[in-house]
Every structure is written in structure tokens, then in C-alpha cells.
Amino acid sequence: MSAGPVVIDLGVRTHEPPAEPAPSRPALARHLRTAVTALVVALVLAVGGSAPPPGPALVEVAAPPTSIWQQELLVGDRLYVVHPPTERSSRRTVTAYDLTRGADLWTSPIGVENRAVGPEGAASLSVVGDRVLVYTEDRTFVLDAVSGRVRASVPHEVEGGAAGVGLSRDGAWVLGAGESAEVVAVDPATGEIVQSFVVPPGVSTWVTVTGGAVTGSISDLDTGGVLWSTGPVAAAELLPGESPSVAVLTADGALEVRDARTGAVRRSRAGVVDGAAGRLRPAGDLVLVQDDWATVTAYAAGTLEPVWDAVLPGRGAVYGCGAVVCAAVDGRTLLYDTGSGRPLGEVVANHLDSRGGHLLRLGPREGELEHTVDPYSGRPLVDLSDWPEPVIPADGSPLVLTRPDRLPDRAWFAVLEPGATRIRMLGTVPHPVTGCQSSATHVICRTEGGVRAWQYR
Template identity: 30%
Template sequence: MTLIELDRETPLEVELGRRPPLAHHRRTGLLLAVALLAVLGGGVPATGMCWRLLGVITTEEFPDGQVQMTGGQIYTVDTTDDEPVVTAWAPGDGLTRLWSDRVPVAMAGDDNIAPVNSVSVRQSGEVVLLTAGFTTTAVDAATGRTRWTSPISVTVLAGNTTGVTVERVFRPGTEYDQDSGDPGPLYFTATGEPHTEAPIRTEVRGIDLASGGTLWTATPGGSVNVDMVAGEPAAVLITASSRLTLRDLRTGAELRAAGLPKLDGKGPSSGTLLGDVALVRYEDAAGQIAYDARTLTRLWRGGSADAVPADPVDCENLLCDGAHGDVRVLDPRTGRTRWRVQEDVDLTARAGYVLETDAASGEPVRLADVRTGVVRADLTGWTGDVPGTADQPLLLWRAGKAGTRIFAVVTPGHPEIQRLGTAAKGLDDCDSDGNFVLCRSATGLRVWAYRI
């Protein structure tokens, strides 16, 4: 493990004496640079790191402690009233309160939906989407002014100004009587109402996130899965019972389509997207087929899946097979085994690597190469990791003196562990994004900047 100390608990001792000639410093610096290149292979992170407390948001300002980060801003959520209140904070030299806004839980007339206990906050350019229950409200990111409201959830793709809604249409008379308690499969509308039959069609719409206007509508038959495909152009992948369709996210134009076969007489039951690979799974564990999400070219077919193991591994944003003690990490594009882990660990894609954590304690164990499983960093001695997305830096922490916490970071593409700094004692759960770390405490929310 390579540990780059960016701050120290005690100052370095300096030996006083005669100053060596400048040429001596040049030779020493050159030798040091060569040594670093030899050891790190040129892997010194290009992004500078810092550790600076920006401020504290008190518990009075977010009573129930919900907080989210998106688009470089912090959003606290108060759900103690019937309508949640979202407050936006801009981190900079300190923490600047931008606006507070009440979020409607349901459209007018929908009086059967109970108040929610959480709100999803997502930012897309100049618009912030606030989803409470099934209702999405778009507000101006700078002012909090409401732009438009949708009665159903809106799916977004980072960096794009077009979202997608999915609404299932059912045959009249198939509403389920919840007081009856009758058994059987149930199918749900976009607002949660149960039906006893599958939908006759699904309406997939492209939504302009600035105005809320509908840009296009596609109406595949039956129930479908909808995934957003990054790249150029951004696209929507629709998985139906017999067909894959790729549509342009902005215009809705059909880019490609491919028929889906049956396996052992069974049709597809679900579809998921893993990177640039679409996985189509079949009914009754008949197997799965992988397709390139862009070209819709068939990549491989997997055999009948075994029963769910008694001790399944948590494998996030990776394709795995097996249980704790013997997990195979698979190549999504070939279905072949890349490497095995014969320990009781869970796996998560983080900072361009695979983070292995102890299945019992949750403590980080190591960072492994995603293709080979070769250990890139030994994480022994670190107590936990701070939640974040797969493409963001990995934040680690361990206990310091007198109840404090020591933080470190691993940036994508650079497996060296870089020490950041020490935080005050009394911290609870922490979250992070690409630039900030926030931790809850009894007195409020403490926010640090860690990336320049």
C-alpha cells in the first residue's frame, strides 16, 4: 500500500545548519522525481487535494437529517410536515443558503396518497427535479421557483436536458380490490394503483426538463423496461417481451431494433443495463442473453441460472455469480469468468476499481483491478468507506485520537491512498460526491471540501 501523507499530526523537525548549494537541491529533486516515477509508474493524481471545513448546517435547519448532493450543491430535506421542504445550499468559501421550497406530494385531486418520508433530488443543468412519492416537481436551480410538475416520476441521464416518463395503460375493469385480499399477481400503474392484468401498452415519453413539455411518445405493447444509455447520441433502450428498441433520447427517433427469442419456450421477464451491455433475463430462470446496448448485437447467452444461493454476495455495478466464499466476477461483454474471490466479501465498483468489503463487518479489505482481480491497494486498518458513485473518488475513514476520524481518498485511475485530514469527534453517517464530504452529528451537518 502506498500512503501519501498530505497532512501530519506533528510538524517535521528541521535541522538548522549551513544551507547546501542550489545545485545540490536540483540533484536531490531530480533523483526524488525519478524515484517517484519508478515507484508509482507515473501515477501521481493530476487533481490536487485539500481538506477544509466549509461550515455547519444546524439540526434546526434540517430537523429529520435528510441530505443529498447533486450538481455541486447540497440539499437538505425536512419531511416533518405533510409537504416536504427542500433547502438548497451552495458550498464555496462557506455555506450559502440559496432557497427553500415546499414540494407537493400529489397532484390536485389525488387525495389518497400518504405523505412521504423522503424526497429524491436530482439536478440537470439549470433545473432541479424534486420527487416526492410519485410526483416530480422541477424547480429553478438558482431560485427554487417552480417550473412544472409531473404526476409521475421522471428518469434523467446525467448531463442531458431530456428526461423520460413511463406510464402503463391497463384495460378498464382490471383494478384490484385491495379490501378483498384475493391472491394472484398484481401489476402497478406509474402512481402505484394495482391491477390484476398486465398493461395493454406502455407510453414512454421524452420530456424537456426545462419546460416539462413532451418531445415524443412511443407506445410499445404490454409491460416494458426502460433504461437510459449514455454516449452520443444519448438514447433510451426499451426492452419489451419480444423486441429491443433503441431510440434517440432527444427526438425519440428509432435508431435500432432487434427481436428477442424465447429460451426453452419462455419469454423475457426483465432487462437491465450494465455499462454498455444490456442483459435480458428470462422467465423461470431459463437463462439470459447479453446485447451491446448501442448496436443491439447479440454478445452471449447464459445457461439456466441456479437457484438463489443461501448466502448471496452483494455485487454492485458488477456482473457476478456465486455466493460468499466463492464468487466469480464475469466479463459483461463475454460472460466469461474474469477472476474469483474465495473469501466472505462483498464487491462494489468504486473509483475505477473493485472495492472488496468484509461481508460481516463491512470494513474495506482491498481495492482490486476490475479486469484481473490483482490487488491495487491494501485497505487494512481503514474502518469504513463513505458512500459515493462508481465514477467518483473513494473516501475512506478510520478512528483517530480522542474519538476523531481520519479521512483519506483514492482517486479514479490512481490507487494510492492519499491522507486528507482529521475531523472532529461525534460524527455519524457521512456522504460524499466528487468534491465534498458531509457528516452528521448531534449538533448538525458538517461539510468539508476535499478536492481543489
């Protein structure tokens, strides 16, 4: 027998409790706020819980074609490569790669035809604004960074500056006569004598290298033409800033700031050093001038008014190193405040390197890192001895570090952000790496299979 439909009679409640009074408006508003807040929190948790996990911090993005004896430069997400002549191309070529898209942007031949296939002299690259500068053995080629078109070539090594001007320096030589003389070569960075020899008696004419004397030529990087020349001076340096200018230490000891395009003297201060025995270095908003390698005076680049002076405890060389001024003296590097010249501390090192927002003490091997340095005291901060092989940033991007893994076919990468005191690991790559460069977004290295590029975050 089939059961009939079951009907449940809920009936009507005859003893309903009396209704509660309606809540007041303030109480109702509080309840609504509480409900809305709970709903928002629930939605946030739901969305956060459903978001995909972050991807790896280091991802290979490109492996551009590689040739033997090439030179490369990483700037941002672009890789510029100078290839030597090949059997197919009798001239050097420059190629720009877009690492984000993994595509060639352009390739341009430079220089004269050379039928020989093999290593040539090294080429150096730099990027200034929308120009790529490639220096070979005796000439600088200026290419348009967007199209690769060769804008100009200059028969010198050129230091690129703003507004399309470049500075070239040639050594100034003085001829003399006599029975004997000593010829001395001085390292312009440290003042150390690196080579000397005596011309034997009976030689009536010899050449003496004067103390750092140079001739500066200013070229137009769009035409290659020389705009003006300094003549023999003690030193000439491009100054940073939107309005391009050149600081010149004249042969009679005057400090001048000249317009980079016209050579017109904007500011001048006489009697800065004794004759031509002087040295000049820009350091941020300062121009550092040394007389006899021991006395240092800092001048404001905008006015040439003296800001401070200091006497080094021996012969040395001063230079800007990030937030402070450094002076290399007798195996030590002294630190000075940029605003007052007050001594801040010292580090036992011949030279400190400012890179990636950090002041670095280098190890005994070339390029080896030891630790970061507090620029205001000289004390060590972050130990980098486990990361002996630095990655060279082409700009002020973070300091990327690398080291080989215990497995021979792997390498580790890490990053030390500007101002950070802890190293952040990026991960490993399945290749041994050498000759790495970095930007704010990418790392390129030479591997067993050629050049590879990784994007990091």
C-alpha cells in the same frame, strides 16, 4: 596625542605574472553554460526553500444550518438540502449551498402546504446537468440548478436523463379468475422470490404480478408533460450517451432502441427472448439481456448486434460493475470480460459495488466495506476492514473513507484514488461523524451539531 590618519600604500606590483591566453570560444561557452546552470539551480533552491509548507489535507469550510429530518446531496462544491415543513414554512423547501464561498445560493418551496410539523416520507435527490430532481412520496419536482426555479413536476418517480427527458416506470398487473392462485413478488435485481401467498378457494378474481412487466413513460423535464409511453413491456431503461435513447424489451421478445424524445424506433432486433420473460440492463456500450435468468446475451447498444453470450451456473442477475460485467448467482459474484464474455473470476459475495474507480466487496453489515477487488481475477487488493464506514460519492470521484478514532469525539478520514493500491491519510476532525457523502473536492457528514463540510486535497 591623537594618531593621524593611517594610509596603507599597496604599491604597484612589479613582478605581475604574464597574462594567460584568452580562452577559446568553445571553452568560454562551456564556462558560461556552467555558470548559468549553477545560477538557475541556486535560484530554484532559494525559491523552493522560501515556499510556504503545504496546508492541511482536510479543512472545515462550512457548517450550514441544519433542520431535523432533512435530506441532503453533495455534488461538487454544492450541497442541496430538502427541509421538511416548519412552523414558519408550511411547505418543503430545497436549498442550494455554495461550500466554497460558504453562502446560500437559493431556497425554493416545493409541494403543497402542510401544517403538520414533523417527519415526512424521505425525499431523494439527484442532479442531471443543470437540473435538480427531488422525489417525494408521489411526485418528482424539477428545479433549475442555477436559480432554483421550479421548472416542472411529474406525478411519478423519475430517472433523469440527458436532453431534459426522464423515465418513469409503473408496474403492470394482470387480472385473472379461478378457484385459487399464488401471488408472487420477485426482486427485480436478483430474481429472488421475496414474498408470496395463496389466494384461498372461493375468491373468483385475483391479481398476479407478471414477470417484471412495466409501463414506461417518458416525460419532458421542463414542462412535466408526457412525451410518449411504451405500453406494457418486459423492461425499459435509459441508455447513456449524448443522443438520449431508451432500450425496450417488448412483450413479444424484441429488443428496441427508441428515441427518448419522440419514441421513434431507431433499431430493432426480433426474437431476443421468449415472450415477455426477459430482463434488460445497460452496461456501458452494451445492453445485457437475460432470458429465464440464466442465459445472458450482450448486444452493442449502437447496432444491437450480438457481442457475446454466456450461460450462468444458476439463476442470477447480471449488471455492469465498472470495467467488467458482474453476475450474482447463489451467493457468488461472477466476473465477465465486457468485450468477449470470457469468465475472469469470482468473489464469494452476493453483490459487488463499483464506486470511486474501484470494485468493492461489502461486509456482512449493510454498507460495510471489506476490500477492493481486482476486476480481472476476483482476488482481493486493498484491505478496507479498518475503514468499515464508507463515504458515499455522488459521482465517479475518489473513494473517501472514514472511521472513528479511539477518542469518542474524533474521526479519521482517508482517500483511495482511482487505480491506487495504497490508502492516503487525510487527517482527523474533532467530531464523531455519520451519513457522510463525498465529491472530488469536499466531504459532508452529520455531526452532533448538524451537518459539516470539509474540503480535501
